[in-house]
Amino acid sequence: xxxxxxLQSIFSAAFIATVIRVATPLILPAMGGLLSDLxxxxxxALEGIMLAAAFTGVIVSGFAPQWFPGAPAWSYPWLGALAxxxxxxxxxxxxxxxxxxxxxxxxxxxxxxxxxxSGATVFLMxxxxxxxxxxxTLASARLPSLQIPFVNNVxxxxxxxxxxxxxxxxxxxxxxxxxxxxxxxFLYRTPAGVHLRATGEMPDAAQSVGIDIRRVxxxxxxxxxxxxxxxxxxxxxxxxxxxxxxxxxxxxFIALAVIFLGNRHPIGALIAALIFGTASxxxxxxxxxxxxxxxxxxxxxxxxxxxxxxxxxxxxxRINAAARRFQEQATS
Amino acid sequence: xxxxxxxVEPVRILAVVLIALAIGFVITALVSKEPAQAYTALLxxxxxxxSFENGFAIKNINRFGNWLEESTTLILLGLAVSIVFRARQFxxxxxxxxxxxxxxxxxIALKLxxxxxxxxxxxxxxxxIIGFLWGLIPGLLKAYLSVDEIVSTLMLNVxxxxxxxxxxxxxxxxxxxxxxxxxxxxxxxxxxxLIPGTRVSLMTILMLIAVVVAWFLMARTPFGFELKMLGANxxxxxxxxxxxxxxxxxxxxxxxxxxxxxxxxLSMGLLKRLTINLSPGLGFEGIVVALLARNDPRWVLLxxxxxxxxxxxxxxxxRSSDVTREVVLIIQAIIILLITAERLxxxxxxxxxxxxxxxxxxxxxx
Numbered sequence: 088x089x090x091x092x093x094l095q096s097i098f099s100a101a102f103i104a105t106v107i108r109v110a111t112p113l114i115l116p117a118m119g120g121l122l123s124d125l126x127x128x129x130x131x132a133l134e135g136i137m138l139a140a141a142f143t144g145v146i147v148s149g150f151a152p153q154w155f156p157g158a159p160a161w162s163y164p165w166l167g168a169l170a171x172x173x174x175x176x177x178x179x180x181x182x183x184x185x186x187x188x189x190x191x192x193x194x195x196x197x198x199x200x201x202x203x204x205s206g207a208t209v210f211l212m213x214x215x216x217x218x219x220x221x222x223x224t225l226a227s228a229r230l231p232s233l234q235i236p237f238v239n240n241v242x243x244x245x246x247x248x249x250x251x252x253x254x255x256x257x258x259x260x261x262x263x264x265x266x267x268x269x270x271x272x273f274l275y276r277t278p279a280g281v282h283l284r285a286t287g288e289m290p291d292a293a294q295s296v297g298i299d300i301r302r303v304x305x306x307x308x309x310x311x312x313x314x315x316x317x318x319x320x321x322x323x324x325x326x327x328x329x330x331x332x333x334x335x336x337x338x339x340f341i342a343l344a345v346i347f348l349g350n351r352h353p354i355g356a357l358i359a360a361l362i363f364g365t366a367s368x369x370x371x372x373x374x375x376x377x378x379x380x381x382x383x384x385x386x387x388x389x390x391x392x393x394x395x396x397x398x399x400x401x402x403x404x405r406i407n408a409a410a411r412r413f414q415e416q417a418t419s
Numbered sequence: 420x421x422x423x424x425x426x427v428e429p430v431r432i433l434a435v436v437l438i439a440l441a442i443g444f445v446i447t448a449l450v451s452k453e454p455a456q457a458y459t460a461l462l463x464x465x466x467x468x469x470s471f472e473n474g475f476a477i478k479n480i481n482r483f484g485n486w487l488e489e490s491t492t493l494i495l496l497g498l499a500v501s502i503v504f505r506a507r508q509f510x511x512x513x514x515x516x517x518x519x520x521x522x523x524x525x526x527i528a529l530k531l532x533x534x535x536x537x538x539x540x541x542x543x544x545x546x547x548i549i550g551f552l553w554g555l556i557p558g559l560l561k562a563y564l565s566v567d568e569i570v571s572t573l574m575l576n577v578x579x580x581x582x583x584x585x586x587x588x589x590x591x592x593x594x595x596x597x598x599x600x601x602x603x604x605x606x607x608x609x610x611x612x613l614i615p616g617t618r619v620s621l622m623t624i625l626m627l628i629a630v631v632v633a634w635f636l637m638a639r640t641p642f643g644f645e646l647k648m649l650g651a652n653x654x655x656x657x658x659x660x661x662x663x664x665x666x667x668x669x670x671x672x673x674x675x676x677x678x679x680x681x682x683x684x685l686s687m688g689l690l691k692r693l694t695i696n697l698s699p700g701l702g703f704e705g706i707v708v709a710l711l712a713r714n715d716p717r718w719v720l721l722x723x724x725x726x727x728x729x730x731x732x733x734x735x736x737x738r739s740s741d742v743t744r745e746v747v748l749i750i751q752a753i754i755i756l757l758i759t760a761e762r763l764x765x766x767x768x769x770x771x772x773x774x775x776x777x778x779x780x781x782x783x784x785x
Contacts, residue, residue, distance in 0.1 A: 189762045201703075340573045382581075396566060
């Protein structure tokens with residue numbers, strides 16, 4: 088188990104394929120969290136929304152033959168995904184309703200949603216399948232993978248573009264990357280994106296120029312529910328094909344960190360998610376060698392904290408410099 | 420008017436709890452074949468039964484014990500959350516502090532051999548110190564570098580969990596055990612039992628002391644006053660001469676002491692060893708307790724007993740009916756949602772008025 092072996096396994100196409108698979112359920116919720124965060128309404132419930140959507144997708148696709156007898160078999164995963172996305176959006180809307188209409192604290196509302204999701208999924212899983220651990224007895228559907236044709240015979244490219252087995256990445260992985268681009272365009276190239284950022288940065292100013300900040304925030308939270316739901320669906324209908332109790336395992340919280348580590352920018356968040364994905368994939372690889380995987384898994388959260396520290400030190404220096412300039416101007 | 424407000428708040432909280440329990444019952448009724456029995460088990464399960472059949476005897480003392488054990492942990496966590504919430508710091512680090520507290524007790528218990536009280540006290544002290552330090556980190560980061568405490572505490576929770584697993588797998592694990600866990604702690608590092616037939620230990624007394632100390636700290640010391648001022652308005656507190664940086668850092672660190680103790684209760688009182696997946700999510704359960712108690716340590720005692728009762732009842736319900744204990748998490752979420760909804764009752768009032776005026780309009784039109 089020399090260093091050479093480690094390096095070889097890391098700088099391989101197969102490793103990159105693993106990173107993409109592990110990062111997908113971080114990119115998707117991070118994009119959702121980014122939208123609501125930039126709108127000035129932090130969504131702590133990404134974790135719970137992922138969990139609820141993951142569960143809904145499995146249950147609806149698994150029971151689709153009974154519930155929708157007329158539907159063709161190919162539609163089962165899509166029915167599940169549709170239901171999961173609707174649940175995610177509904178949860179986003181609920182957070183907005185409680186925060187904006189009933190004036191709850193948005194952080195506590197988000198935490199309540201997480202608790203609700205972790206309780207309700209196990210509770211309902213038991214009443215649907217009689218099992219509290221997982222839905223392994225239920226034959227649920229998987230969302231399709233997309234295989235890029237003709238490249239499988241090319242040595243490195245085949246693995247890179249279609250994964251180790253050559254079967255291609257799950258459709259959600261593609262969607263994750265597409266979403267990053269779409270959200271970047273939305274935020275920086277459309278009026279609605281400007282309105283969203285203005286709402287988050289300076290709500291009073293935004294309102295004074297006629298932006299309906301309440302509506303923008305409703306939309307931002309529903310959209311964040313949509314994105315987080317996609318991440319959850321990937322976990323239970325792509326990465327695995329069952330639902331397990333608390334299968335999100337903190338990914339929704341890591342997605343929050345990804346937003347901050349990525350400097351609240353979609354491309355930055357994408358890179359941050361890939362860093363987390365790399366550490367996670369590395370942890371599993373190194374687990375077979377002498378280095379405990381836990382140490383590798385500690386790196387991304389530590390990097391996040393370090394990044395936050397550096398960000399704030401730089402911001403403070405900037406503010407101080409501006410203050411000094413102002414004073415010099417005032418005295419001269 | 421002030422007397423009125425004092426009266427309204429407890430009534431509002433009580434109403435929220437009753438509404439949440441009622442919604443819980445509706446949900447239970449939807450999935451259960453025997454909802455009434457299930458809910459009876461939930462609501463009366465933890466009570467000991469007094470039997471006069473063969474002379475006077477108390478039955479189900481273990482269930483009563485479960486209630487006290489559960490409440491002890493929850494009250495410690497509720498106190499931890501109350502302190503940070505009082506200062507309006509959204510530290511979510513109790514989970515990690517609790518894990519590390521339990522971890523430290525295992526290190527002391529298994530790697531040192533000392534006589535009885537010293538060994539136990541050292542383990543308790545270690546749990547409190549690590550909790551303090553693990554809380555001090557996000558506190559200092561927030562106070563001096565304005566690092567958002569939500570993200571930093573969540574990340575520190577991840578690091579704590581990895582540290583826990585790292586030491587457990589590589590150093591503390593008992594290879595002879597059939598599961599991932601340590602050997603049982605030596606008797607010198609286990610909390611002395613208080614009620615035979617249960618696991619109610621010395622920690623329940625320490626918890627009561629903690630309630631008094633936390634109350635004294637928050638209500639009768641300058642630190643408590645500064646905490647309250649900071650929570651009310653940071654700029655105003657600063658203007659009033661409060662060293663807000665120190666108070667922010669200390670609030671999170673002191674909160675960590677209590678979370679560390681909660682961890683020590685799990686390892687030294689309940690399990691008497693360390694196991695993997697110690698108690699995922701338990702660290703967040705202090706939040707509902709603190710909210711029910713409006714961050715007042717005296718009410719934390721009551722709220723913790725109530726929520727501990729509900730959790731114990733849920734376990735009994737799960738064993739004796741077709742409803743899983745997770746229904747209590749749903750009830751908890753509803754409580755948090757409704758209790759933080761400042762405008763809930765005005766909103767309902769408005770809605771009812773709107774309906775009524777519409778109804779009248781219809782009547783007039785007809």
